[in-house]
Amino acid sequence: MKVYLAKVSGNAYKLRILLSLLKVPHEVVWLDFANKEHKSAAYLKINPRGEVPALEDHGHMIWDSAACLVYVARQYGSEQWLPTDPLGLAEVMQWLALSATELQCGLQYARRLLVLGRRTLGTLEEGQNFGRLALDVVETHLKTHEWLALGRPTIAEPACFPYIETAPESQVALESYPAIIQWMQRCRQLPGWIDR
Amino acid sequence: MKVYLAKVSGNAYKLRILLSLLKVPHEVVWLDFANKEHKSAAYLKINPRGEVPALEDHGHMIWDSAACLVYVARQYGSEQWLPTDPLGLAEVMQWLALSATELQCGLQYARRLLVLGRRTLGTLEEGQNFGRLALDVVETHLKTHEWLALGRPTIAEPACFPYIETAPESQVALESYPAIIQWMQRCRQLPGWIDR
Numbered sequence: 187m188k189v190y191l192a193k194v195s196g197n198a199y200k201l202r203i204l205l206s207l208l209k210v211p212h213e214v215v216w217l218d219f220a221n222k223e224h225k226s227a228a229y230l231k232i233n234p235r236g237e238v239p240a241l242e243d244h245g246h247m248i249w250d251s252a253a254c255l256v257y258v259a260r261q262y263g264s265e266q267w268l269p270t271d272p273l274g275l276a277e278v279m280q281w282l283a284l285s286a287t288e289l290q291c292g293l294q295y296a297r298r299l300l301v302l303g304r305r306t307l308g309t310l311e312e313g314q315n316f317g318r319l320a321l322d323v324v325e326t327h328l329k330t331h332e333w334l335a336l337g338r339p340t341i342a343e344p345a346c347f348p349y350i351e352t353a354p355e356s357q358v359a360l361e362s363y364p365a366i367i368q369w370m371q372r373c374r375q376l377p378g379w380i381d382r
Numbered sequence: 383m384k385v386y387l388a389k390v391s392g393n394a395y396k397l398r399i400l401l402s403l404l405k406v407p408h409e410v411v412w413l414d415f416a417n418k419e420h421k422s423a424a425y426l427k428i429n430p431r432g433e434v435p436a437l438e439d440h441g442h443m444i445w446d447s448a449a450c451l452v453y454v455a456r457q458y459g460s461e462q463w464l465p466t467d468p469l470g471l472a473e474v475m476q477w478l479a480l481s482a483t484e485l486q487c488g489l490q491y492a493r494r495l496l497v498l499g500r501r502t503l504g505t506l507e508e509g510q511n512f513g514r515l516a517l518d519v520v521e522t523h524l525k526t527h528e529w530l531a532l533g534r535p536t537i538a539e540p541a542c543f544p545y546i547e548t549a550p551e552s553q554v555a556l557e558s559y560p561a562i563i564q565w566m567q568r569c570r571q572l573p574g575w576i577d578r
Contacts (some may be wrong), residue, residue: 234519237478246469253475260468270466272456273442279449284431286479289485307487307504307512313456316503323430 187212187243189254190232191221196294196348197251200285201239203344204255210262212241252282255341267341272356277335283340284320291350292316297349308349314358321353328365332382333374343373351382352382383439384407385450386428388415390542391445392490395578396481397435399540400451403497403574406458407435448478451537463537473531477538482515485545488512490551493545510554517549519558526562539569545576 189212191198205212217223217238225236228329233240233249234372240249241257259268268278295306296313308316324346327334328333334342350368360367373379385401385408387394401408403505413419421432429436429445436445437453444453456485464474491502492509504512520542523530530538547566549556554562569575 189523209549235484235515236520240570248472248476250476250479253472256475257472260471270456270471272453274508276444276453278447278502279452280444280446281549283446283448283478283482287487291483295503305508307491307508308502312501312503319431326430331413354423376408 187241189213189242190215190217190229190238190240192217192224192238194219195238197290198238199348200251200344201254201258203242203347203380204258204263204267206380207344207376208258208262208267209236209378210258220269224279236279252286253285255282255345259341267338269336272355274336276293276353278340280332282345283343284323285345286334288316288320288323288348292318292320293356294349294359296358297352300357301355310357317349317353317356317358319341320351321358321360321366323364324350324369325363328369332369339376340371343376345372348382383437384411385438386410386411386425386434386436387415388413388434391434392518392578393486393548394434394573396447396542397437397450398456399543399576400454400459400537402576403461403540404454404458405570405574406454407533410513425442430520433482448482448541451478451541451547452493455537462534465532465536470532474536474538477530478517478541481538481541482509484512484516484519485542488514488516489549489552489554490545492554506553510552513545513549513552517546517554517556517562520546520565521559521561524565530565535569535572541570542568543578 191214223229224238231235232247235249238252240253241254248254256268270274291307292313296310298304299310333339387410399485419425420434426432428443431445435447435450437450444450465471478566488509494500495506529535
């Protein structure tokens, strides 16, 4: 498998975590974000959205972080990481959706504004507020659950972790989310979990 | 099955389309958006995110439009609407991700600004530009494909259709996307497809 990543990307980090958890052999193509390699004509043929991650496996291309997680979990993992029964799949899907909307478009775009000076959607305050909606939902859930879905680690963990971990870079402090902080520690203790 | 919907919501419309396509018997609870019933304490117990749709089936609750589509497709549909093989599931997932990010946070939030006067994230122009990224990806794909994923209708269609159809309400004209217009016509001809 060949994966297309960038060092600064939280979305790429999601896939890196899962590949490491599942010990999937892979070749990495590192894209140069600073030189906009992810918007080059050559890369847009791989991922028309111009984002990372994307992956190529057995001649098939997959773009989008959640789609990459789904593919790797189904192809190289067991039912543990992504079950296919209706309820199990939907429960994991809830958190993948939250990671794509409030966590990415809220927290991550607020962070991008501060760290890279690039504005995608909205002001810093709008991004923080939108992101806090997700943090509140996650915190409430984790007060009574060890993991996001199904009572065990699933791909919901690598999907949600990266842009929660970097919330302080969006000037959203995690101190008021103690259950999230404990969950992050549990994630880091999973065999094979890797740091950014 | 009981589903929680609101008449103005494109996310609710996604689920209504699939329920109609698959002829799934269900009871509807219509929420009063104007009176913020979706932010009431009672509803936040059903969906902590305070959005529609949500569904309840056999005592289980599912929130988020994509998660609801996944649940209904797996529970009441065949492999046609959402396959579980790694590549098929991931290919559908790509479009669910696009529908949650560029289409919702871009086109829909631009529309919300114009139609409801409520700003969630970003200016009108930012929402339009973010949404156009998705329209360009969809248009390019549909120039050489009849359907979004797998060469046949899947839940990618109800996931992406609603906020593409309402693009003109975001002041994004669809005239420059002829393949999308033809795809929308094919969607409307699917047996059981319903209008907004």
